[in-house]
Amino acid sequence: MPSIETLLPFLKNKSKEEQPIIIVDSREAAATPKIVKGLRERGADIIIRPLEKGDYIISDECVFERKTVKDFVYTLTHRHLFEQLFLLKDAYSKPFLLIEGYMPIIYKFRIQPSSVWGAMFALAKHGINMIYTTSYKETVDFLYTSAKQEQIVEKKVPIVHPIKKVETLAEAQVFLIASLPNIGREKAVSILKTYGTPLNALVNVDRWARDVHGLGPKITERVRKVLYSTFEQNQKERKIIAEDS
Numbered sequence: 001m002p003s004i005e006t007l008l009p010f011l012k013n014k015s016k017e018e019q020p021i022i023i024v025d026s027r028e029a030a031a032t033p034k035i036v037k038g039l040r041e042r043g044a045d046i047i048i049r050p051l052e053k054g055d056y057i058i059s060d061e062c063v064f065e066r067k068t069v070k071d072f073v074y075t076l077t078h079r080h081l082f083e084q085l086f087l088l089k090d091a092y093s094k095p096f097l098l099i100e101g102y103m104p105i106i107y108k109f110r111i112q113p114s115s116v117w118g119a120m121f122a123l124a125k126h127g128i129n130m131i132y133t134t135s136y137k138e139t140v141d142f143l144y145t146s147a148k149q150e151q152i153v154e155k156k157v158p159i160v161h162p163i164k165k166v167e168t169l170a171e172a173q174v175f176l177i178a179s180l181p182n183i184g185r186e187k188a189v190s191i192l193k194t195y196g197t198p199l200n201a202l203v204n205v206d207r208w209a210r211d212v213h214g215l216g217p218k219i220t221e222r223v224r225k226v227l228y229s230t231f232e233q234n235q236k237e238r239k240i241i242a243e244d245s
Contacts, residue, residue, distance in 0.1 A: 019043040020147035022058055023158050025051040026182060028066065035066075038140035044147060050184035052163040053088050054095075058147040059156035063092045064131075066139065069101035073109050076119050085128050091161040096129045100139050103132065173198050181222040187214060202227065 022044050029036050029048045040046055054063040065085060067075065075081035088095040106116045124130055133139045150156045162175075176198050178188035194212050195201040201208075205224055208215045 018152055019045055020058065020144070020151040021045045021047060021158050022056055022143060022147050023047045023049065023051070023160060025049070025055045026184070028055040032066075032136065034136050035140055035143075038137065039144055042140065042144045044144055047158075049160075050178065050182065051160065052185075053084055053091070056098075056143055057158045057160060058143070059150040059154075060159040060161075061092055061094045061156065062096065062146070062150055063088055063094075064096045064098045064143065066098045066100060069099060069103055069105055072097075072099050073106055073111055073116060076111065076115060082123070085123060086126070087163050089127055091163050094129060095127075096131055097123060098131045098133065098139065098142070100133045100136065102134060177201060181226060182219045183223070187212070187219075190214065 022039060024036060024039075024046055026048050027050070029046075036046055036048070051057070053065070055066045056064040058064070065088060067081075072081075085095060085097060106113050120130060131142060133142055147158075151158070173192055174185060174188045176188075177183060177191050178185045180188075183191070190212050191201050191208065192198065195204055204211070205220065205227060208220045208223070209217045
């Protein structure tokens with residue numbers, strides 16, 4: 001692996017056309033458009049899609065869950081944050097928690113600061129790497145630089161790993177429909193409740209906007225494009241690998 005001393009000049013001298021791909025969760029992209037815009041302005045190729053867990057994927061090993069300081073403190077009162085991060089660790093060998101904001105603000109919250117530091121220590125002890133940025137601009141710089149190091153320097157590719165094995169028939173059906181563009185688990189369940197079977201749902205895709213609450217014509221058109229377009233594996237698509245096992 002190149003040393004830190006040689007990494008920055010290496011990146012600086014690379015062709016402007018050689019840019020990293022970052023897979024961004026669709027909910028995260030909607031909530032933080034400034035980060036997505038900043039990454040695109042830096043030259044990154046952004047792929048937005050629903051992710052089961054995690055917000056930013058930059059390689060087959062590295063995934064980031066981003067939380068503001070306030071969000072992080074709030075989620076400490078709910079076990080789902082730890083469960084979410086440990087599920088990421090099962091799927092990715094190097095999961096990261098990226099905490100964005102002004103950390104000393106924790107002393108103004110009702111929760112004891114020692115609880116915050118203790119939670120951070122527990123996460124780090126169990127293999128969750130933590131990164132701190134003070135603003136969305138620093139988050140953009142960090143994600144972009146990290147993605148370039150993983151993909152251009154170390155020749156890795158972003159891969160969407162499944163978080164857990166599909167164990168039941170119902171889970172397999174939901175997983176199938178949820179993998180379509182801008183669908184996700186919640187909409188997949190609504191679709192299956194409406195049409196009964198995945199096959200019946202796909203056959204009636206043209207009726208989704210009328211029959212299923214929350215599905216508009218734009219989402220339906222994206223799904224139709226996937227279902228009706230002839231398969232062509234171009235160079236960019238080879239770099240985005242979605243594992244189904």
